[in-house]
Amino acid sequence: MSHFCRHCGALLSHEVIDLGHQPPSNAYLSVEQLLLPEITYPLKVYVCTECWLVQLPAHAAAEDLFTADYAYFSSTSQSWCAHAERFVTAAIAKLGLGPHSQVVELASNDGYLLQYMQQRGIPCLGIEPTHATAIAARVKGIETIERFFGTALAQELIGEGAPVSGGADLVVANNVLAHVPDINDFVAGITRLLKPQGRASIEFPHLLQLLKGNQFDTIYHEHYSYLSLRVVQRIAEQSGLVVVDVEELSTHGGSLRVWMAHQDTAESSATVAEVLAAEVAGGLEKVAAYADFQQRAEAAKYGLLEWLLRAKRQGKRVLGYGAAAKGNTLLNYAGIQADLLEAVADRAVSKQGQFLPGSHIPVISPEQMADLKPDELLVLPWNLIDELRQQLSEYSLVTAIPELKQWS
Template sequence: MTTAAVPACRACGAALRDTFVDLGLSPVSNAFIPADRARTGEMFYPLHAQVCRACWLVQLEDVERAENLFPDDYVYFSSYSTSWLEHARRYVTAVSARFGLGPHSQVVEVASNDGYLLQYFVQAGVPCLGVEPTANTARAAREKGVPTREAFFGVATARQLLAEGCQADLLLGNNVLAHVPDINDFVGGMAVLLKPEGVITLEFPHLLRLMEGNQFDTIYHEHFSYLSLIALLPVFDRAGLRVFDVETLPTHGGSLRLYACHRPASHADTGAAGALVAREEAAGLRRVETYAAFDAKVRETKRALVEFLITQTRAGRRIAAYGAAAKGNTLLNYCGIRADFIDYVVDRNPVKQGMLLPGTRIPVLAPERIAETRPDYLLILPWNIKDEIIGQMAFIREWGGKFVVPIPRPEVIA
């Protein structure tokens, strides 16, 4: 009998022995099933997050190659969220003013998706380049006039771009840092591509807010890491980079925006990073007991949601869901919620319409189906944009329909 090898931390290489949360087996969250393959099987993988006692990075084991998690027919398009587009537009305005970006500058976005953000730099006349591994979203970006290179980003890609004469005044990545299996290679690539006085900005969900808000559904296989500043500072230091500012954002349930530069660059430290590290330490993010307590909170939310759905379906009430989001697929699969509870899910993205959710096989339909079937409850799966969705779907109140937000605990909104 052989003993399974102990996994190693993807950042520092230390042995991983401590569980953060174990969500059982789950399919890849964006591996939607075409309707004509409804009778075929699919792969389920462990969804087990662990914490490193050496550097405090929370992470999943690699269960699938990144190329298979982010295929050429990737179904996530950033531009289908109106609120996310507005967030991107405000960012472009603010960062351009702060760092004096203009026609003389070079902006590079890593994981630029469908050009949702860089389109605003194009409109402002600022030269830019997107680096995006998925072919269909890259094609959509080019249709917006956004130059896009199809590639996974790391040291090798950065060196190739540098050899071609591309070097960044602003190098940004929104909601990508958690998606990279080799975080040292990714951050190291940013150091290669950045000009001596250039600036990096990275946005990502904050682990502390995930824990405070019980946001376990943001754990899925495409997210390799769950990030605190405590865990990230050593990664940046190894790459010769310095975090000189950090902002807290409301996006995705609570995110951070880091500002980094080369260690000798002239950008002044605002003190915000040190203050945030102190806050994380006060919350217990350097104590393994803090992480171990999270699993019990997750189980209680699962029980509460399942109890609510059982009660309503036994009473004859019909339930639909809004948003075929990756986080929703984690929630539904972990809770064992399938078409016996949820009739269907609607989504604005036509690429997802007509597909089946991975694992649960709940059908994805166009939003117009809500008015046709008049469900009693609409379960909002992408709860991070619940205000946008409630505004779009306010008409369900005409027949007494109500909204349900599942995280941090099930809440009914009339």
């Protein structure tokens, strides 16, 4: 079957990495669902050698992945909420936002970010397609529309008497650009939604850091695209936007925060040129940059398996911590099940009592984990290791990406 680039339409022929067939990483299972067949899709990533967008073909529709009972709640992570609050404070100062401004967040989840806009008296609106998280946002008093975003919804929002009549001063899109199958329509929708002098702030994991850090576990079906600044710049230009600034962030193993404006309203900063130069130095638009990615992923997989098998032989009890989507990619790629990893603890009540997709490892509460007295904990959301080292200081922690590491 042939696949075509979701940005430029070129035939996808160059494979970057193959992680086998896997179920959607956020499709947690109930006890009853364990008795039913489980759908899996190919997890094979390609790079378009015409526009250099790294991407996963859309084997599953967005509606099938981001379901009403979607289990990821952003507010579960204290560090992520702190990150959001810092952004709000900085954005208000940067853009001069106030009571007469309008802020729209795309993929607003449970209101983790807009709650801080609301606290500062700034009118805001969330766009969130998953029902469970939208309800959580409304409980916080944040107006939320349960829809997938694109040009059609943008047009509805800016009409006379509509929620964002006249357009938005700020559009925020954190960790959603990679999640949309029609990336051109999504960015074009932002163009339509912004006021003439408005700004868009978009955060996404940086492809350059993904490759450097061997972060193959961040590949899963909900992530259709793996983005560089240059590719995002091209997509923006096609939709009438210009990248005016970029910030390098530590979140998610290394992300970019890209600021966009309507073309001919602002100039690009020197930082944009610096990041683009780093991408050129990293060879992101040459196939050689992707040549050893598969082998490095396999090495990490074997390292994890060897450690788990050794612990098993030594009679140690190893549990996982953090039922993150990236952890499901890793566990399923390595073929790890409950015989090697007895359970995974998570603070999210929405996941407790469920089972991980594919591996069927049970998800338990941190209190249940403590009762089991594990000898070591495998931290699956390795990007939160600093936060978790403080929360779990009494435990011996291990991460598997980019390679096996034990934290003292």
